[in-house]
Amino acid sequence: MSDHTPSSGTAHADPMSHVPPGSIWPLLVTIPLVAMPFGVLSLLGVLKGSPVGPLADPQVGLVLLMGGGVMFLYCLMGWCHQIIREKTIAHDVVQQQKDLQLFVLLFLCGEFAAFGAIFGFFFHRFAQDPSFGPVPGMHFGGPLVALATFLLLSSSVTGEFAHHLLQAGRIGLARIMFFITILLGAIFLGMTGHEWGELIQRGFTPGALAEGGPAAFAAAFYTGTGFHALHVATGLVLLFMVAMRLEAGAFRGKRHFAAVAATWYWHFVDVVWVALFITVYVVP
Amino acid sequence: MTAATLPIKRYTGVMDWLTTVDHKKIGLMYIWLVLVMAIVGGALAGAIRVQLATPGAVWEAVQAASLAGQGAPASLFSENRELYNQMVTMHASVMIFFVLIPGFVGFANYIVPLLIGARDMAFPKMNAFGFWLLVPSAVLMFASFFVQGGAASSGWTAYPPLSLQGAGQNPGQDMWVLGVHLAGMSSILAAINFIVTIANMRAPGMGWDKIPLFAWATFFTSIIQLLATPVLAAAVTMVLLDRNFGTSFTKASSGGDPVLYQHVFWTYSHPAVYIMILPGFGAISHIIAAFSGKRVFGYLGMVLAVGCITFLGFLVWAHHMFSVGMPTYLQAWFMYASLAIAVPTGIKVFSWLATMWGGNIRFTVPMLFAIGFISMFVFGGIGGLVLAMVPSDIQLHDTYFVVGHFHLAMVGGSVMLLMAMCYYWWPKMTGRTLDARTGTWVFWLMLVGVILAFMPMHLTGILGMARRVPVYYGDFKILNHVSTLGYALTFVSSLIFVAQLALSYRRKPDAGADPWGVNGVQQTFEWATSSPPPVYNFETVPPIPVADPARH
Numbered sequence: 001m002s003d004h005t006p007s008s009g010t011a012h013a014d015p016m017s018h019v020p021p022g023s024i025w026p027l028l029v030t031i032p033l034v035a036m037p038f039g040v041l042s043l044l045g046v047l048k049g050s051p052v053g054p055l056a057d058p059q060v061g062l063v064l065l066m067g068g069g070v071m072f073l074y075c076l077m078g079w080c081h082q083i084i085r086e087k088t089i090a091h092d093v094v095q096q097q098k099d100l101q102l103f104v105l106l107f108l109c110g111e112f113a114a115f116g117a118i119f120g121f122f123f124h125r126f127a128q129d130p131s132f133g134p135v136p137g138m139h140f141g142g143p144l145v146a147l148a149t150f151l152l153l154s155s156s157v158t159g160e161f162a163h164h165l166l167q168a169g170r171i172g173l174a175r176i177m178f179f180i181t182i183l184l185g186a187i188f189l190g191m192t193g194h195e196w197g198e199l200i201q202r203g204f205t206p207g208a209l210a211e212g213g214p215a216a217f218a219a220a221f222y223t224g225t226g227f228h229a230l231h232v233a234t235g236l237v238l239l240f241m242v243a244m245r246l247e248a249g250a251f252r253g254k255r256h257f258a259a260v261a262a263t264w265y266w267h268f269v270d271v272v273w274v275a276l277f278i279t280v281y282v283v284p
Numbered sequence: 285m286t287a288a289t290l291p292i293k294r295y296t297g298v299m300d301w302l303t304t305v306d307h308k309k310i311g312l313m314y315i316w317l318v319l320v321m322a323i324v325g326g327a328l329a330g331a332i333r334v335q336l337a338t339p340g341a342v343w344e345a346v347q348a349a350s351l352a353g354q355g356a357p358a359s360l361f362s363e364n365r366e367l368y369n370q371m372v373t374m375h376a377s378v379m380i381f382f383v384l385i386p387g388f389v390g391f392a393n394y395i396v397p398l399l400i401g402a403r404d405m406a407f408p409k410m411n412a413f414g415f416w417l418l419v420p421s422a423v424l425m426f427a428s429f430f431v432q433g434g435a436a437s438s439g440w441t442a443y444p445p446l447s448l449q450g451a452g453q454n455p456g457q458d459m460w461v462l463g464v465h466l467a468g469m470s471s472i473l474a475a476i477n478f479i480v481t482i483a484n485m486r487a488p489g490m491g492w493d494k495i496p497l498f499a500w501a502t503f504f505t506s507i508i509q510l511l512a513t514p515v516l517a518a519a520v521t522m523v524l525l526d527r528n529f530g531t532s533f534t535k536a537s538s539g540g541d542p543v544l545y546q547h548v549f550w551t552y553s554h555p556a557v558y559i560m561i562l563p564g565f566g567a568i569s570h571i572i573a574a575f576s577g578k579r580v581f582g583y584l585g586m587v588l589a590v591g592c593i594t595f596l597g598f599l600v601w602a603h604h605m606f607s608v609g610m611p612t613y614l615q616a617w618f619m620y621a622s623l624a625i626a627v628p629t630g631i632k633v634f635s636w637l638a639t640m641w642g643g644n645i646r647f648t649v650p651m652l653f654a655i656g657f658i659s660m661f662v663f664g665g666i667g668g669l670v671l672a673m674v675p676s677d678i679q680l681h682d683t684y685f686v687v688g689h690f691h692l693a694m695v696g697g698s699v700m701l702l703m704a705m706c707y708y709w710w711p712k713m714t715g716r717t718l719d720a721r722t723g724t725w726v727f728w729l730m731l732v733g734v735i736l737a738f739m740p741m742h743l744t745g746i747l748g749m750a751r752r753v754p755v756y757y758g759d760f761k762i763l764n765h766v767s768t769l770g771y772a773l774t775f776v777s778s779l780i781f782v783a784q785l786a787l788s789y790r791r792k793p794d795a796g797a798d799p800w801g802v803n804g805v806q807q808t809f810e811w812a813t814s815s816p817p818p819v820y821n822f823e824t825v826p827p828i829p830v831a832d833p834a835r836h
Binding site: 020024037047110116120 | 293295303406407413416423424515538819820
């Protein structure tokens with residue numbers, strides 16, 4: 001049973017030793033979470049003429065957004081640092097690993113629900129509006145997208161290799177595999193950006209297209225692939241953190257759930273991409 | 285063990301509350317945030333009720349004055365009708381996102397780990413984060429009153445094209461969307477935490493068949509929160525993108541579909557009404573069993589009924605939008621599925637009655653609220669059946685009947701539940717017993733207030749008064765005045781209630797481990813530890829009784 005679950009029978013010598021120390025990070029991290037939305041609103045230019053006037057200056061907005069972003073990352077680092085430090089005083093690490101496994105699985109369920117709404121939009125529009133789709137002759141999709149997809153799928157395979165090598169204690173090979181996984185993911189992200197740039201140049205934007213099906217499709221395309229790219233980026237940050245900790249000498253023992261969680265997340269990103277690829281490029 | 289090498293830093297005083305990861309302190313902070321927000325949201329409702337009680341709200345009076353060449357008779361929002369829409373929107377948003385949803389999360393935070401014999405939640409820091417997230421969310425929502433164009437004014441449902449108005453100029457709606465994002469994140473994190481806690485951290489020997497009902501209800505509610513909230517985030521994000529980034533998800537003029545927004549929105553928001561009441565269904569079983577001196581009737585049926593409501597809740601969303609136009613077979617499906625929810629709900633109501641049947645009933649304050657809840661909720665539920673049927677819904681859609689129905693279910697139901705839980709567990713949570721005489725006054729004022737405020741709304745609705753409109757025909761005058769009187773009683777009783785809770789801190793803790801004397805019947809773990817419990821909850825978990833705790 002868990003570290004938090006007291007055993008029945010004799011009393012623990014010091015029950016206070018089960019009580020985790022307090023943490024300032026959950027409170028601090030809310031400061032950037034106030035600052036960043038105001039930064040976004042300010043950059044969008046919607047705060048003009050409001051009593052919050054000084055905030056409307058785009059430069060202030062940029063500071064709020066960037067500063068908020070930096071502080072957000074700093075808080076996350078502080079939070080992770082505290083967790084890693086506290087591991088040494090934790091009572092029942094095995095149970096914590098089980099808790100974390102369930103956490104990651106449930107979190108991914110929630111992510112599936114969010115992507116579900118996007119897919120729901122696509123298929124509802126496909127069914128209702130025959131003009132919902134790319135404009136013919138725009139060279140939408142093509143070999144570059146196929147290559148990007150192939151690379152992302154390969155990175156899932158290398159990620160799985162890395163996980164198994166880590167389990168087998170072959171740290172050297174695992175390091176190489178993590179590196180390849182990150183590299184492939186970064187290339188995928190770059191290709192997505194390139195694809196976006198190409199499409200925007202060819203006039204594949206909601207504003208430039210005829211209002212109606214094509215414009216709505218373009219909007220949904222950028223939202224769907226953009227939301228996915230955001231997840232790829234998050235996955236890369238997770239993998240990068242795992243790689244850094246591996247370099248720093250972590251995961252040499254039996255426990256390496258952070259690495260497992262990162263690979264799970266990576267597989268999730270992969271699965272969603274396959275579905276998104278079919279929806280965006282194949283179905284129309 | 286390296287504990288000795290790493291000194292644990294313990295904060296004290298205010299810093300202790302700001303940095304706490306203790307589920308009990310976090311639970312209490314939730315509850316106090318909810319109490320404050322309930323008063324704020326109640327005051328916003330007051331503005332609405334005052335408008336509807338003034339002569340200037342009566343259309344004939346306004347018309348007569350204008351014919352006679354006089355100025356319109358006074359009403360609160362005669363100068364600024366837009367502000368009335370903001371009041372309606374923010375009243376709903378505050379009550380939903382800052383009162384009803386976090387209210388049950390707060391109680392679950394405090395009580396569920398105690399019920400299952402755990403020392404804390406599975407992820408204590410994330411638990412604290414879930415609470416603190418509500419603060420930026422509230423800052424965004426309330427700050428929106430002070431920007432150009434004021435707060436969001438398209439109703440809490442934010443239907444486009446209404447919610448697309450003022451895009452690029454008035455940021456109120458955008459701030460509302462971002463606030464909802466943060467509140468939703470809080471909700472999802474809390475949900476994951478509850479599921480993991482209940483699944484993994486139960487005391488030795490507490491199998492799935494022995495989990496107390498409040499923990500079961502929290503478990504199912506968390507599943508709804510986890511799966512539905514991301515969908516809400518997606519829906520309001522569509523509005524945000526359409527307002528600011530030139531997309532056309534919900535713009536019919538450029539290939540989008542506003543009706544699709546409604547579908548996505550209600551995919552979350554219908555399950556969300558169960559988020560606002562299901563945990564209370566579990567808690568009320570504890571209270572009724574405790575003060576009837578009996579076992580909970582039909583434990584298994586209760587669990588299955590909650591599971592069934594959870595499942596069906598995902599399949600009925602479109603009964604909110606029968607009048608937007610949809611194929612008959614879909615209307616039929618959503619009608620029958622909605623009516624089917626009455627079956628598990630009925631199982632619960634009759635199980636509560638059966639629990640009381642032949643019991644040795646003690647009319648303590650929590651028990652009064654529990655009985656008040658059952659009676660009010662049954663009325664609210666019957667109104668729901670009327671609205672679930674397509675022919676009557678098309679007549680009653682967007683009238684005050686709908687307002688009366690869900691307020692009866694939410695105030696007569698959820699708020700009564702929260703107050704019952706508060707009176708029941710307050711001695712456990714703070715160590716202070718609450719005066720029964722004041723509590724009884726609060727109850728009767730509340731009950732009479734709820735009946736006077738919301739029952740007449742069904743009639744004004746049938747007579748044809750539209751919701752969200754600050755002016756009405758003279759026929760509805762008397763009924764509206766009765767509603768406002770009922771509102772006043774409800775609000776006064778809420779103020780007394782909050783004052784009673786606040787003033788209880790002046791006394792020294794006087795509640796023993798089991799202030800209600802229920803542990804003979806209701807052998808749940810929270811009564812086995814001191815009031816308030818020590819930081820570590822239990823030194824040792826009391827052994828699970830031979831007859832299991834959940835059923836007693």
